[in-house]
Amino acid sequence: MLAPLFLLWPMSVAITYVVAQDIANTPYDRGLRSALAVLSEQIEWPNGGVGQPILPLNPLTKVALRTHDSEGVFWKAQVVLYTGDGQVDGPVIGGDAALPTPKLNYEDIRPGRVDYMDQTINGFDVRLAYQWAYNQRFPTDDLVLLVVAEGREPRVELANAIIKGVIIPQFLVLPVAVLLIWFGLSRGVAPINALQRRLRARRPDDLSAIEEHSTPAEITPLVTAMNDLLSRLSGNIEAQRRFVADAAHQLKTPLSGLRLQAELALKSAPDAETRENLHKIVAGTARATRLINQLLLMATAENPDRVQLVPLDLNKLARHVTEExxxxxxxxxxxxxxxxxxxxxxxxxxSLLLSEALNNLIDNALRYAPYSGHVTVSVKLSDTEVKLCVEDNGPGISADERTRIFDRFYRVLGTQAHGSGLGLAIVKEVAQKHHANVMVDAVHPSSMPPGTRFTLTFRRVR
Incomplete structure (x- = not known):
């Protein structure tokens, strides 16, 4: 969280160095500009500007420009002549001839403008300032290049002093600022982290409102909007469950009456064809009733308010269901x-949901096991888990189909067994409500037929 602050530290130091260099250059460059102005005022243009300009300096001007050999301003005055290759050249009329002449094209000359550059002379870093002077009273084509130079050591010392004055306090202030920022962010983000943990700890079917009094004021509007969304979502889901339950209840009564009438008519059927048709009606109403009962159970399993988990012995429940x-x-x-x-x-x-899940697994195994085959229901214990297994010696389920058989109304292609496609979906829903894992694999992977094993793994309680 605070890593960007430390990443910005080198950038801050670099910016401070550039700013310090600029601040240190300003007064010294102003001094070089003043020296150029003094030299420009001392130039004389004899014979109305016809003769070569001269630069006679009085002793006071020399002292002002150069205090002693190792300090002060070095200067040079040179008459500007244009050479054929576009360079500047001409006789030096005063000062230190060893000072370099800037290599600029003739068309770049701008009289009166001061330019700066950094150069190294005999191993020493110097700052150059140059200006072209001209005869203001009698304008001619003659120009005088004025060059002044100064060592960079004073500038570097001033820049270092500025950097020390800025960086050293930062070394002291930055850790304190980082601690304060970390403390402030930790305190500010703590309620949001707590809200995140509460949301992650919720069950997938928990659509109750989020407590607003324990959330920061800054995100209260967001929490209010989330509660409104949860309320509408809960209402839609409840309306869907209510519709399924009501429709199933409304369908059970006429289906029961239809089956009863078909069974009564079967007793007095005059011929074999009529009896066969009535048998089909009875079988169809039985399947429809089974589907309705499964829809009711699915609606019950999806409603968290109707699922109350209590301690029970899975041995007894599995034995009782298997005997039926x-x-x-x-x-x-x-x-x-x-x-x-x-x-x-x-x-x-x-118990009701677990019984229905086991009923669906046994019914599924009996439908796919061959004649004279076998189906085994078993309960296995470990220190922390209880496993309920249902296995058969049927044709098995391919690996590609195993991820889809728990979808609602999905049936494996090519199967001849009758069913609604809800049995395994109910098994998965019941397993989720019991915080159990459901897995399907082959009993004998290397044999034919491989068989199928369904395993529900529960957490064991003492």
Whole structure:
């Protein structure tokens, strides 16, 4: 969170160095400009500007320009002549001839303008300022190039002093500022982090409103808008569940009456064709009733207010449900077995939902197991988990289909077994409400048929 501040520190130092150099150059450049003005005033143009200009300096001017050999301003005055290659050249009429002449084209000459440049002379860094002077009283083509130079050491010392005066306080202030910013951000972000943790800890089906009194005032409008969205979403979901439940209830009564009438008519059917048609009606109404019951159970499982988890023994529940399917298994020529544990397999669950999930798994196994096949229901224990397994020796489920069989109304292509496509969707929904994991794999992956095993893994309670 504070890393950008430390990344900006080198940039701040670089900017401070540039600003310090500029501040240090300003007064010294002003002094060079003043020296050029003094030299320009001392130029004489004899014979009305016809003769070569001269630069006689009085002793006071020399002292003002140069205090002693190692300090002060060095200068040079040179008459400007244009050479054929576009360079500036001409005789030196005063000062230090060793000072370099700026290499500029003749067309770049601007009389009266002061320009600056940095150069190295005999290993020493100097600052040059130059200006072209001309005869203001008797304008001619003659120009005088005035060059003044000064060592950069005083400028560097001044810049270093400025940098020390800025950087050293930053070394003292920056850690304190970082601590204050970190403390302020931590205190300011803490309520938001707490709100984030509360939202992440919620169940997927928890659409209750977020408490607004414990949120910062800055994000209260956002929390209010989220609560309004949750309220509308909860209303829509509840209306959908209510519609499914009401429709299922309304359909159960006429379907029961239709099945009853078909069974009564079956007893007095005059011929075989009529009896066959009535048998189909009875079977169809039975499947429709089963679908309606599953829709009701799905609506119940999706409503968190109706799912109350209590401690129960999964051994007893699985044995009781398995015993209810023995007659149907025998009628289909299938060996239905049950394997329990030697001690109670305690979990937190809702018996109605768990019974319906196991019913769907056993029904699914009986439908796909071959004649004279076998289906086994087992409960297995570990220190922290309880596993409920239902396996058969049927054709198995391909790896590509295993991720889709839990979708509502999805059925594996090519299957001949009847069903609504809701059984495994209910199993998944019940597993989620019990915070359990559901997994499907092959019993014998390397054999044919491979068989299918469904495993529900619950958290064990003591």
């Amino acid at each position: 399917w023995v007659d149907q298994a025998l009628a289909r020529g299938i060996d239905l077995g049950f394997e329990d544990t030697q001690e109670p397999a305690m979990i937190r669950g809702q």
